[in-house]
Amino acid sequence: MSSSGEERGVVVADSEPPRGNRSRFAFACAILASMTSIILGYDIGVMSGAAIFIKDDLKLSDVQLEILMGILNIYSLIGSGAAGRTSDWIGRRYTIVLAGAFFFCGALLMGFATNYPFIMVGRFVAGIGVGYAMMIAPVYTAEVAPASSRGFLSSFPEIFINIGILLGYVSNYFFAKLPEHLGWRFMLGIGAVPSVFLAIGVLAMPESPRWLVIQGRLGDAFKVLDKTSNTKEEAISRLNDIKRAAGIPADMTDDVIVVPNKKSAGKGVWKDLLVRPTPSVRHILLACLGVHFAQQASGIDAVVLYSPTIFSRAGLKSKNDQLLATVAVGVVKTLFIVVGTCVVDRFGRRALLLTSMGGMFISLTLLGTSLTVIDRNAGQTLKWAIGLAVTTVMTFVATFSIGAGPVTWVYCSEIFPVRLRAQGASLGVMLNRLMSGIIGMTFLSLSKGLTIGGAFLLFAGVAAAAWVFFFTFLPETRGVPLEEMESLFGSYTANKKNNVMTKGKQVVDEQ
Numbered sequence: 271m272s273s274s275g276e277e278r279g280v281v282v283a284d285s286e287p288p289r290g291n292r293s294r295f296a297f298a299c300a301i302l303a304s305m306t307s308i309i310l311g312y313d314i315g316v317m318s319g320a321a322i323f324i325k326d327d328l329k330l331s332d333v334q335l336e337i338l339m340g341i342l343n344i345y346s347l348i349g350s351g352a353a354g355r356t357s358d359w360i361g362r363r364y365t366i367v368l369a370g371a372f373f374f375c376g377a378l379l380m381g382f383a384t385n386y387p388f389i390m391v392g393r394f395v396a397g398i399g400v401g402y403a404m405m406i407a408p409v410y411t412a413e414v415a416p417a418s419s420r421g422f423l424s425s426f427p428e429i430f431i432n433i434g435i436l437l438g439y440v441s442n443y444f445f446a447k448l449p450e451h452l453g454w455r456f457m458l459g460i461g462a463v464p465s466v467f468l469a470i471g472v473l474a475m476p477e478s479p480r481w482l483v484i485q486g487r488l489g490d491a492f493k494v495l496d497k498t499s500n501t502k503e504e505a506i507s508r509l510n511d512i513k514r515a516a517g518i519p520a521d522m523t524d525d526v527i528v529v530p531n532k533k534s535a536g537k538g539v540w541k542d543l544l545v546r547p548t549p550s551v552r553h554i555l556l557a558c559l560g561v562h563f564a565q566q567a568s569g570i571d572a573v574v575l576y577s578p579t580i581f582s583r584a585g586l587k588s589k590n591d592q593l594l595a596t597v598a599v600g601v602v603k604t605l606f607i608v609v610g611t612c613v614v615d616r617f618g619r620r621a622l623l624l625t626s627m628g629g630m631f632i633s634l635t636l637l638g639t640s641l642t643v644i645d646r647n648a649g650q651t652l653k654w655a656i657g658l659a660v661t662t663v664m665t666f667v668a669t670f671s672i673g674a675g676p677v678t679w680v681y682c683s684e685i686f687p688v689r690l691r692a693q694g695a696s697l698g699v700m701l702n703r704l705m706s707g708i709i710g711m712t713f714l715s716l717s718k719g720l721t722i723g724g725a726f727l728l729f730a731g732v733a734a735a736a737w738v739f740f741f742t743f744l745p746e747t748r749g750v751p752l753e754e755m756e757s758l759f760g761s762y763t764a765n766k767k768n769n770v771m772t773k774g775k776q777v778v779d780e781q
Contacts, residue, residue, distance in 0.1 A: 296415055296423060296498040302475045303410045304426035305468050306366055306403040309373045309461060311434020312441070313342065313396060315600060316457045318575050319442025319593055323454040328386055332714050339575050340710025341390065342397040343703040349401020350700040354539075354693035356402070362410040362478040365402060367469055372399030374465035381459020392458075405699040408683035409691060413478040416499050416508070417751050421619065424683055425611035425676035432607045432671065435574060436600035443593045480688050480752075483512045489525025511753035515688045539693045550760040551690065557744055557759070558682040558698040561623070564736030565678045566705035568630055569729030570670050572713045573599070573663060579714070583722050584659035585644060585651065595660060602664045606671035613672075618748040619681045620740065626673020627737040633666035634730035642723030678702075684747060687756050 317339055325335050349372070357365040376396025383389035407427040415423040441460065445453045479498075482491035492509050499505035510520065518529060542548075543555060573580065577599050578592040586592050614622060640658040647655075686694035717725045745758040 296419065299414045299475055299498065300411045300423040300426045302471050303362075303366060303407050303414075304430045305464070305471060306369050306373075306407050307427040307430035308434040308437070309370070309377075309464050309468070310400050310403050311431035311436075312438045312461050312464070313373075313377075313400070313434075313458075314431070314571075314574055315435035315438025316441050316461065317342075317438070318577050318596060319439065319446065320454040320457045321575075322578060322589060323446070323450050324389070327450050327454065328389075330386065334386065336711045336714050338386075338389065338393065340571075340707045340712075342393045342400060343571075343707030343710060345394045345397025346401035346404070346703040346707075347700050349398040349403075350405055350696050350703055351401070353402045353405040353699070354696035357406055357409070357692045358481070358484070361481055362406055362413070363472060363475050365406045366410065366475075367472050369399045369402035369406065370465045370468040370472070372396065372402065373468075374462045377459055377462035377465070381455050381462070383455070383458075401699065401703060404703065405692075405696045408679040409695050410478055412680070412683040412752065413480045413691075414476070414494070414498050416504060417749055418500065419615060420684060420752075421614035421677075421680050421748060422611055424680040425607075425614055428671075428676035428679055429604075429607050429611055432600070432604040432675070436597070436604050439593070439597045439600040443597055446589070446593060479508070480512050480516075480691075483509070483516055483518070484529065484688070486527045486529045487525070488513070488523065488527060508751070511751055512688060515753040517689075539690055543690055543694055543697070548760075550756045551687070553759040553761070554685050554687075554756070555694060555697070558685065558694060559701050560736075560739050560743065561678050561681055562698040562702040563705055564627065564732070564739065565674050566702055566709060567729075568627070568670075568674070568733045568736060569634065569709065569726065570667070570675075571706045571709045572725070572729070573667060574603075575710050576713055577663070580641075580663060580722070581660065583641060583644070583717075584663075585656040586660075599663060599667055603667040603671050603675075606668040607675055610672035610676045614677060614680060615748060618746045619677050620744050620746045622673035622677050623681075623740045623744065624673075624737060626669050626675075626677070627733050627740060629669025629672075630666055630674065631730055631733040631737060633662045633669060634726050634733055637662035637666060638723045638726035638730060640723075641726060642721060645721055645723055681744075681747065684752055685755050685759070688752065 321335055321339060324330065324338070330338070349369070353365060356368065360368075372395055376392050376394075376399060379392030379395055380389050381392075383392055404427075408424050411426060412420055412424045438457075441457050445456045447453070448456060476494045476497070477490070479491040479494040482488075482494065488509070491512070492505065495505040495508050496502060499508060513520065513522070516529070518527070542551065547555060577596040578589070581592045581595045586595060610622060610626075637659060640655045640662065643655045644652060644659065682698045683691075683695055713725065716728075720728060747755060747758060750758065
């Protein structure tokens with residue numbers, strides 16, 4: 271046994287860094303991992319305004335515009351599907367670098383695009399980066415963070431997505447003043463700049479301790495855990511829990527070992543997830559897919575991508591007013607995502623999801639109703655209906671941002687067993703991006719077929735069904751160590767036993 275292996279069995283109080291330093295290190299890791307999401311958010315936000323000018327400059331039809339807006343999410347399925355195995359192969363950290371490289375190339379291609387096929391190639395490349403980033407950022411953060419702050423830190427990707435969306439909206443507003451053929455190219459091409467800083471910043475990040483354990487690098491894993499845990503005792507406990515979950519015997523304590531069960535490195539995962547899952551794994555997978563489906567099918571990307579169009583239909587006629595109102599959407603969304611992140615470890619995942627989806631249902635119902643009234647009174651200026659439509663767009667993104675936005679990524683990154691986490695999370699991201707793509711590519715057609723008010727009333731129905739699903743199917747996971755998460759699932763109900771168990775674990779963790 272190596273000396274460092276022996277040290278992991280003994281607490282050396284004199285060498286223990288202050289708790290604050292440990293918290294700051296975990297915080298810094300989460301920040302760096304989540305930077306990828308800024309680029310993703312920027313691409314989503316900037317397209318909402320750039321589309322107005324791209325349509326006029328390239329003479330696109332509504333169908334071509336819909337495809338351009340939503341196809342990025344369909345392309346991202348490639349990245350999402352490959353991200354799980356890639357991150358098990360090269361590690362979580364270098365998968366983030368890979369995502370940044372795809373973003374960089376995609377942004378440049380879109381910025382220099384001269385025609386519709388050219389810009390679609392750029393969307394394809396950027397889409398692969400989206401798929402990688404949306405899976406790996408929350409997984410990495412959940413694996414680095416201690417249980418007491420995992421919800422807070424795992425919400426960072428959603429915060430940075432919203433910061434990126436806001437930056438995209440602001441970019442639209444300022445670059446709109448350039449000539450039409452230049453403005454949208456600057457809007458899209460400038461997205462390549464943050465990718466460079468991401469590549470530099472990621473060099474300061476440690477690798478995920480759970481990935482290091484799966485590779486048999488126990489010494490390196492302990493060093494990371496020691497830096498990110500609140501105490502050395504917690505670091506030792508987390509290492510032992512990860513070893514147990516990975517099937518590594520407790521008496522194997524050398525710095526580098528040969529992992530006995532190579533299934534832990536990713537082999538046989540798809541069969542255990544999809545072909546022969548245990549009742550607990552099946553429940554976990556359905557919960558993950560259900561939360562991701564509800565997040566997107568309730569219409570958030572319709573609002574984010576088509577805010578100027580929605581405000582135009584609500585009665586705001588000038589492009590300047592539409593873009594200013596869209597910036598307001600970005601500000602509200604960003605502010606409330608910070609609120610959701612700060613309270614997720616206090617109130618729990620399930621409570622925030624229920625509160626969020628309930629608020630979204632009310633907002634969507636009022637928004638759909640107000641837009642229907644405006645449509646049926648064309649030619650009249652109904653100030654109360656216009657005011658209600660604009661207000662409920664804001665309340666919709668606000669209620670989305672306190673729960674469904676950040677908690678989806680927190681919940682689905684923490685509930686899978688360690689051996690299934692990367693691939694399981696990637697399935698959730700794939701469904702998320704598929705639904706986002708479908709909404710983005712059909713919203714204009716849907717609003718013509720059902721009317722724009724009818725489209726939002728449809729989204730309201732999805733939100734109501736999602737609330738029932740969350741209430742009956744999702745157990746609370748706040749404060750539960752990742753290695754013990756599987757024990758909460760298997761009964762297909764959010765029963766009292768699981769909730770009591772979770773609360774008990776939260777008390778232990780906080781102590």
